């Protein structure tokens with residue numbers, strides 16, 4: 317099996333609703349997204365010969381997803397009062413509502429699934445919330461413990 321690893325970063329704010337502690341406040345992170353793809357075979361065509369995928373394409377595909385979340389306030393749907401959300405939007409802030417709690421674990425699953433939808437065979441997606449803390453999502457190991 318061949319494995320490729322590529323990473324991108326984005327800077328965004330979030331908060332954890334229903335969290336007792338400092339992370340209930342709006343705060344920012346430089347989120348580091350590390351994507352690992354895999355393949356049993358390598359390509360055979362001239363330009364891509366000997367590659368799983370061109371790093372340039374992999375990088376571009378990750379960057380597209382990461383850029384969507386960049387410089388925004390990432391909120392879990394229904395975690396702010398409608399009037400608060402409206403007021404923030406009226407101020408012109410970029411707000412992205414997510415249908416999940418914006419934790420590192422769930423962002424890892426989010427990026428994993430985004431890359432699967434683009435046709436990649438995923439090994440793992442890892443999200444660093446801080447330089448010291450990260451969460452990973454993968455599905456292979458889940459299958460083997462069923």
Ligand SMILES: Nc1nc2c(c(=O)[nH]1)N=C([C@H](O)[C@H](O)COP(=O)(O)OP(=O)(O)OP(=O)(O)O)CN2
Nearest residue numbers: 332339343345418419420421445446447448449451
């Ligand atoms: N399992 C998880 N735990 C926590 C998450 C998470 O996504 N998954 N997220 C948070 C908060 O978002 C918080 O910003 C992280 O807080 P903390 O670990 O305390 O980070 P610091 O800013 O203090 O950075 P360090 O580099 O670790 O000092 C909380 N928990």
Ligand SMILES: [Zn+2]
Nearest residue numbers: 339343345445
């Ligand atoms: Zn945080």
